[in-house]
Amino acid sequence: MEKVDIYDVVSRTITREKGIGGIETKGLFRVGLPYMKELPITNEKSKDE
Amino acid sequence: MKQDEDLSYRMFRQDYYLRSFRDYAQPTHEKEQSISQFRICPKVLHIDGDSLFLKKCIQLYKRLGLQVHGMYVEEAEMPVKVKILMEKVQPDILVITGHDSYSKQKGDEKDIRAYRNSKYFVEAVREARKFQPSLDQLVIFAGACQSHFESIIRAGANFASSPTRINIHALDPVYVVAKVGYTPLWKKWIFTMLSVAQ
Numbered sequence: 001m002e003k004v005d006i007y008d009v010v011s012r013t014i015t016r017e018k019g020i021g022g023i024e025t026k027g028l029f030r031v032g033l034p035y036m037k038e039l040p041i042t043n044e045k046s047k048d049e
Numbered sequence: 050m051k052q053d054e055d056l057s058y059r060m061f062r063q064d065y066y067l068r069s070f071r072d073y074a075q076p077t078h079e080k081e082q083s084i085s086q087f088r089i090c091p092k093v094l095h096i097d098g099d100s101l102f103l104k105k106c107i108q109l110y111k112r113l114g115l116q117v118h119g120m121y122v123e124e125a126e127m128p129v130k131v132k133i134l135m136e137k138v139q140p141d142i143l144v145i146t147g148h149d150s151y152s153k154q155k156g157d158e159k160d161i162r163a164y165r166n167s168k169y170f171v172e173a174v175r176e177a178r179k180f181q182p183s184l185d186q187l188v189i190f191a192g193a194c195q196s197h198f199e200s201i202i203r204a205g206a207n208f209a210s211s212p213t214r215i216n217i218h219a220l221d222p223v224y225v226v227a228k229v230g231y232t233p234l235w236k237k238w239i240f241t242m243l244s245v246a247q
Contacts, residue, residue: 004232009208012060013224014053019217020225021198022208026185027232028091028141035085 002027050218057224061113065231090230091141091188093117094134095222096173098124098147098166098193102219109223115230124148128172135180142188142229144222145173149193151214158214167197171204178205188229190222 004025010017093115097103100121110117118138122130124147135143149166156163161171170191181187184207191201192210194217201209208225210217 002233002235004229008064009225009228012057012064012228013221014057014218015211015215015221018213018215019211020208020221021202021210021212022190022206022225023184023202025188025207025229027234028188028229029231029233030089031233032087032089035087 053218054220057220058109058112061224061227064228090115092138093142093144093226093230094138094140095119095144096122096127096131096134096146097144098122098127102146105219106223109220110227113223113227115227124166124169127169128176131173131176132180135177140187142226143177143190144226145170145177145189145191146193146222149196151195151197161197161200164195164197166193167200170196171200174201174204174206188226190225193217 004027006022006024009022010020013020093110095103095106095110095117097106097119098121103119103121107117107119110119118140120134122134127145127147131143131145147166147170149164149170151158151164153163161168170193174189174191177187177189182205184205188208189206190208191204191206192198194211195214196210198209198212198214207229208222210221
C-alpha cells in the first residue's frame with residue numbers, strides 16, 4: 001500500500017507546514033483495464049493518445 | 050499571490066507527470082503492454098462556508114481533473130447537513146472549510162470557544178466519522194484560516210489546518226486533496242515482484 005507522503009503534500013501547498021498538517025493516509029487512485037470511451041476520465045491522456 | 054498559486058499548480062503537475070512516466074516506463078507484464086488502462090480517481094465532496102471561494106476551488110478541481118461535488122453550507126449548519134450530503138454523494142474525500150478566526154479577547158489559544166467556527170468544523174468531522182469511522186475509507190480535510198488544528202485532528206480528520214494559526218490559502222485544501230487523489234492505491238513494484246515470482 002502506498003501512503004501519501006505528508007512532507008510532499010505540505011511542501012506542495014502555498015502556506016506550507018505553518019498552515020496545513022495531517023496524518024498518514026492511503027492513496028486512492030486506481031488503475032483499471034481495459035480502457036473504453038465511456039469510462040470515467042481523469043485529466044491524464046490514455047497511453048495510446 | 051497569483052505567482053504562488055501558479056507555482057503550486059506547476060509543482061503538482063510536474064509531480065503527477067513524473068509519476069505517470071515512471072509507471073509507464075516499467076510495464077509489469079508483457080501482455081499488459083498491449084492493453085490500455087483507464088484510471089479512476091476518487092469522488093470529492095467539498096463543503097464550503099463561502100460561495101466565492103467554493104467557485105474558485107471548483108475551477109481548480111476541474112483543472113486538476115478531479116470529480117467534485119461542491120456545496121455551499123453556512124459553518125453553523127455543517128454538523129447537521131454533513132450527514133445528509135454524505136448519504137447523497139457517497140464521497141471518498143470530504144473537504145470541510147469556510148471562514149474561521151481566533152480572537153484573543155475571547156480566551157486562551159487552547160480554548161476552542163475562542164475560535165469563531167472551529168467548533169462547528171470539529172462537530173462536522175465527528176458526524177462524518179460516525180457515518181464512516183475508518184480513516185482509510187474516507188479521507189477528511191477540515192479547517193480554515195486560524196482553525197484549532199489539534200481538536201480537528203483529534204475529532205478524526207486526516208488533514209487539518211492550521212498548526213500555527215496563520216491564514217491558509219483558499220486553494221491549499223484542493224492541492225492536498227489532489228495529492229491524495231492521485232497517489233496510487235498500490236505501489237507498482239509489488240506487481241513487478243509478483244510477476245517475477247511467477
